[in-house]
Amino acid sequence: xxxxxxxxxxxxxxxxxxxxxxxxxxxxxxxxxxxxxxxxxxxxxxxxxxxxxxxxxxxxxxxxxxxxxxxxxxxxxxxxxxxxxxxxxxxxxxxxxxxxxxxxxxxxxxxxxxxxxxxxxxxxxxxxxxxxxxxxxxxxxxxxxxxxxxxxxxxxxxxxxxxxxxxxxxxxxxxxxxxxxxxxxxxxxxxxxxxxxxxxxxxxxxxxxxxxxxxxxxxxxxxxxxxxxxxxxxxxxxxxxxxxxxxxxxxxxxxxxxxxxxxxxxxxxxxxxxxxxxxxxxxxxxxxxxxxxxxxxxxxxxxxxxxxxxxxxxxxxxxxxxxxxxxxxxxxxxxxxxxxxxxxxxxxxxxxxxxxxxxxxxxxxxxxxxxxxxxxxxxxxxxxxxxxxxxxxxxxxxxxxxxxxxxxxxxxxxxxxxxxxxxxxxxxxxxxxxxxxxxxxxxxxxxxxxxxxxxxxxxxxxxxxxxxxxxxxxxxxxxxxxxxxxxxxxxxxxxxxxxxxxxxxxxxxxxxxxxxxxxxxxxxxxxxxxxxxxxxxxxxxxxxxxxxxxxxxxxxxxxxxxxxxxxxxxxxxxxxxxxxxxxxxxxxxxxxxxxxxxxxxxxxxxxxxxxxxxxxxxxxxxxxxxxxxxxxxxxxxxxxxxxxxxxxxxxxxxxxxxxxxxxxxxxxxxxxxxxxxxxxxxxxxxxxxxxxxxxxxxxxxxxxxxxxxxxxxxxxxxxxxxxxxxxxxxxx
Numbered sequence: 017x018x019x020x021x022x023x024x025x026x027x028x029x030x031x032x033x034x035x036x037x038x039x040x041x042x043x044x045x046x047x048x049x050x051x052x053x054x055x056x057x058x059x060x061x062x063x064x065x066x067x068x069x070x071x072x073x074x075x076x077x078x079x080x081x082x083x084x085x086x087x088x089x090x091x092x093x094x095x096x097x098x099x100x101x102x103x104x105x106x107x108x109x110x111x112x113x114x115x116x117x118x119x120x121x122x123x124x125x126x127x128x129x130x131x132x133x134x135x136x137x138x139x140x141x142x143x144x145x146x147x148x149x150x151x152x153x154x155x156x157x158x159x160x161x162x163x164x165x166x167x168x169x170x171x172x173x174x175x176x177x178x179x180x181x182x183x184x185x186x187x188x189x190x191x192x193x194x195x196x197x198x199x200x201x202x203x204x205x206x207x208x209x210x211x212x213x214x215x216x217x218x219x220x221x222x223x224x225x226x227x228x229x230x231x232x233x234x235x236x237x238x239x240x241x242x243x244x245x246x247x248x249x250x251x252x253x254x255x256x257x258x259x260x261x262x263x264x265x266x267x268x269x270x271x272x273x274x275x276x277x278x279x280x281x282x283x284x285x286x287x288x289x290x291x292x293x294x295x296x297x298x299x300x301x302x303x304x305x306x307x308x309x310x311x312x313x314x315x316x317x318x319x320x321x322x323x324x325x326x327x328x329x330x331x332x333x334x335x336x337x338x339x340x341x342x343x344x345x346x347x348x349x350x351x352x353x354x355x356x357x358x359x360x361x362x363x364x365x366x367x368x369x370x371x372x373x374x375x376x377x378x379x380x381x382x383x384x385x386x387x388x389x390x391x392x393x394x395x396x397x398x399x400x401x402x403x404x405x406x407x408x409x410x411x412x413x414x415x416x417x418x419x420x421x422x423x424x425x426x427x428x429x430x431x432x433x434x435x436x437x438x439x440x441x442x443x444x445x446x447x448x449x450x451x452x453x454x455x456x457x458x459x460x461x462x463x464x465x466x467x468x469x470x471x472x473x474x475x476x477x478x479x480x481x482x483x484x485x486x487x488x489x490x491x492x493x494x495x496x497x498x499x500x501x502x503x504x505x506x507x508x509x510x511x512x513x514x515x516x517x518x519x520x521x522x523x524x525x526x527x528x529x530x531x532x533x534x535x536x537x538x539x540x541x542x543x544x545x546x547x548x549x550x551x552x553x554x555x556x557x558x559x560x561x562x563x564x565x566x567x568x569x570x571x572x573x574x575x576x577x578x579x580x581x582x583x584x585x586x587x588x589x590x591x592x593x594x595x596x597x598x599x600x601x602x603x604x605x606x607x608x609x610x611x612x613x614x615x616x617x618x619x620x621x622x623x624x625x626x627x628x629x630x631x632x633x634x635x636x637x638x639x640x641x642x643x644x645x646x647x648x649x650x651x652x653x654x655x656x657x658x659x660x661x662x663x664x665x666x667x668x669x670x671x672x673x674x675x676x677x678x679x680x681x682x683x684x685x686x687x688x689x690x691x692x693x694x695x696x697x698x699x700x701x702x703x704x705x706x707x708x709x710x711x712x713x714x715x716x717x718x719x720x721x722x723x724x725x726x727x728x729x730x731x732x733x734x735x736x737x738x739x740x741x742x743x744x745x746x747x748x
Contacts, residue, residue, distance in 0.1 A: 018032065021116065024149050026561060027044055031090065042079070042083055043087055046067060054109045069163065119175065125147065136186070153172070180209060187203045191219075203216055214256055221263065234263055290512050302331075302471060305445075306338065312439055314442040319446065320473065322449060322451045326508040345413065346415060356713075358421060359713070362426070391708055427461070431462055475507055514547075514551060517555055520603070553648045556605070569582060570636075571642055576636075578634075579593065581665075659689065662680055666696070677699035681694075697720045698746055704716055
């Protein structure tokens with residue numbers, strides 16, 4: 017079986033289709049060192065001294081023998097052929113045809129693409145750029161091995177310098193050809209490596225102007241200004257300020273001649289937009305339910321199906337059409353976590369969405385989160401005001417996503433709203449994964465109502481998979497369709513992720529604005545049911561290192577995350593955060609979360625971002641994508657990130673923020689710190705009660721009492737501290 021050894025952007029080894037289990041960090045370090053020195057034989061004494069310098073010689077050699085044994089097991093099922101040196105004093109790693117060492121492949125592409133005295137060979141540099149995912153062995157440390165750490169630092173600097181030269185050359189090459197989008201891509205990559213490179217900021221400003229994005233160029237200057245002031249306490253140099261002034265005065269920048277279409281171009285990272293297919297019956301069922309509601313007979317449409325079947329996509333597509341053709345107010349609420357942590361959700365989100373449409377309404381003033389008293393009462397009052405004659409905004413649509421995660425109180429509230437406004441134009445459309453719910457789940461009682469329309473979704477069959485492929489590749493879709501049906505078994509989300517993965521790997525490439533070609537044969541899939549999470553993780557692994565760190569932290573924050581919080585907790589340069597967000601958007605891993613509903617298509621996200629909409633909230637493109645990234649985190653790393661997040665939220669905690677207490681408590685508990693969580697958990701109980709979510713309040717209270725018992729038992733005789741007694745009394 018082939019071996020992939022990826023050391024740029026971290027440490028990743030794939031043997032065949034699985035990741036080997038190395039018994040220690042020293043074994044991983046040994047493999048990395050052997051891989052990067054595979055052209056020579058290394059003495060056992062040198063390797064033992066490198067990795068176990070503080071051990072006596074015999075212990076160090078014994079440790080090396082054990083490490084080599086584990087390495088052979090991991091790389092060849094006990095076959096010693098890949099590692100020379102069994103029984104000798106020298107060791108050497110062998111790679112065979114089909115194996116990959118990314119450092120070696122990167123340097124080969126860099127040398128071939130930048131010949132001395134000649135023009136750059138763009139195709140070679142593009143391939144090399146795709147291999148450079150971040151600094152060499154970034155974040156990889158080995159205890160008590162200073163010589164190894166010194167070697168890593170030296171290699172990081174050498175390879176980073178090569179990457180900077182490569183990205184600068186690519187930016188200049190594509191800018192000279194008039195391919196500004198490609199030049200911008202590589203200029204942004206350069207700034208990710210060196211955020212303080214002012215010359216690269218100037219070049220990016222020029223490229224934005226030449227590509228027609230003058231406002232984005234001025235925002236780039238503002239970002240640089242803030243960055244230099246924060247990091248160095250200085251302002252931009254006069255040359256950069258002069259460029260800003262020229263852009264503001266709209267002085268002409270002359271575009272370069274159009275690109276030669278026959279010349280090689282890089283693979284653009286934005287993958288194809290997969291059209292909705294095979295949902296005609298479901299769309300018609302939603303249309304019938306909507307017509308009844310719009311005529312003044314309140315309805316609930318429940319879109320059901322397994323995770324990844326396309327429930328949310330279907331509803332969003334339908335509502336986009338509604339908002340473009342009818343005068344209707346649409347508000348969305350989503351359950352971000354299972355009860356009790358989502359106290360009041362998704363009704364709380366729907367209430368905020370309605371209030372976003374009422375900015376001119378004096379009654380909209382209130383606390384920071386816009387909620388005072390039980391959510392359902394505020395929602396009922398707001399709806400009643402709309403139909404009292406004071407307003408005439410047409411029907412109201414409440415879109416409740418992931419409804420299966422809501423508490424019992426929310427289901428009762430939805431039923432109550434439908435009854436209260438039985439003769440009003442109220443349409444509640446909900447998406448819920450019902451396949452794994454127990455028979456007595458309250459969602460089924462709600463779904464049994466006479467004013468409920470159930471819309472089940474099934475997997476796509478062969479003709480619909482072929483239709484999707486025909487949209488992408490034209491008249492010869494069979495090869496792509498065969499792979500997609502085997503890899504996804506008709507599950508739409510899995511199909512989309514497989515298509516995105518083919519684009520990331522360069523196997524599916526754009527041939528026109530809407531057509532894509534398949535180059536090479538996709539890898540066969542043996543177990544499609546388990547493929548989705550692996551696909552997502554592999555796609556994330558291909559992101560640059562800083563972007564991978566950001567998306568991991570975003571996954572810990574939750575299915576929805578705020579850019580300001582992400583930047584504050586990550587402590588990254590704001591420029592790095594923005595580039596990371598752009599890459600996640602371009603790869604369809606996340607999408608922008610609008611404050612109010614619009615009918616713009618999904619591609620709008622990139623346009624908004626380029627025009628400066630770089631703050632606010634984002635959400636993962638699908639809960640399964642969020643779950644795959646979160647579950648892939650090592651447990652200790654996950655706990656550490658939860659603690660970072662809890663500490664940051666606690667620093668800025670304001671009691672008026674309804675959901676903040678539950679968030680802080682949840683993250684401290686996931687960081688395994690019950691004592692820190694307790695005061696916020698008690699506050700969360702009171703907040704859930706204030707929101708009118710009795711079920712969540714009851715569950716949170718039970719959790720708090722369990723924690724009190726636990727921390728007091730762990731503390732022993734002196735455990736019942738007075739502040740704990742006071743908190744416990746607050747619970748009643």
